[in-house]
Amino acid sequence: MSRHSVRAAAxxxxxxxxxxxxxxxxAALGRSLATxxxxxxxxxxxxxxxxxxxxxxxxxxxxxxxxxxxxxxxxLEVIEDAGHxxxxxxxxxxxxxxxxxVGGSGASEAGDGDH
Numbered sequence: 001m002s003r004h005s006v007r008a009a010a011x012x013x014x015x016x017x018x019x020x021x022x023x024x025x026x027a028a029l030g031r032s033l034a035t036x037x038x039x040x041x042x043x044x045x046x047x048x049x050x051x052x053x054x055x056x057x058x059x060x061x062x063x064x065x066x067x068x069x070x071x072x073x074x075x076l077e078v079i080e081d082a083g084h085x086x087x088x089x090x091x092x093x094x095x096x097x098x099x100x101x102v103g104g105s106g107a108s109e110a111g112d113g114d115h
Contacts, residue, residue, distance in 0.1 A: 060083075
C-alpha cells in the first residue's frame with residue numbers, strides 16, 4: 001500500500017457509534033469532574049511531553065486556550081467547521097493536528113487554528 005493510500009484511509013472516519021449513557025453514570029461523571037478538576041488543573045504545568053488539543057468551534061464544550069497555555073509547548077487547534085466530534089466530522093484536519101504533534105511542530109501547517 002502506498003503512502004498516499006495509507007493517508008487517504010486514515011482520513012476516513014467510521015460512522016459514529018450509538019452511545020448509551022445511564023443517568024447514574026452521567027451524574028457520577030459530573031461529581032467526579034467537580035471533585036477532580038481543580039487538582040488536575042493545578043497539575044497541568046507538570047506535563048512534560050508534547051501535547052496538543054483539538055476542538056471543534058461549534059462544540060458545546062468550549063475550547064480553553066488557558067488549558068493549553070498552562071502546559072509548556074502545548075497548543076490548541078480550533079477547527080471552525082466542526083462540532084463536538086471533530087475526528088468524525090473533519091478527520092483530515094484531526095490527522096493534520098496529529099501529524100503536527102508527532103512532528104513536534106508548534107506552528108500550524110494550515111495556519112488557521114488557534115495556538
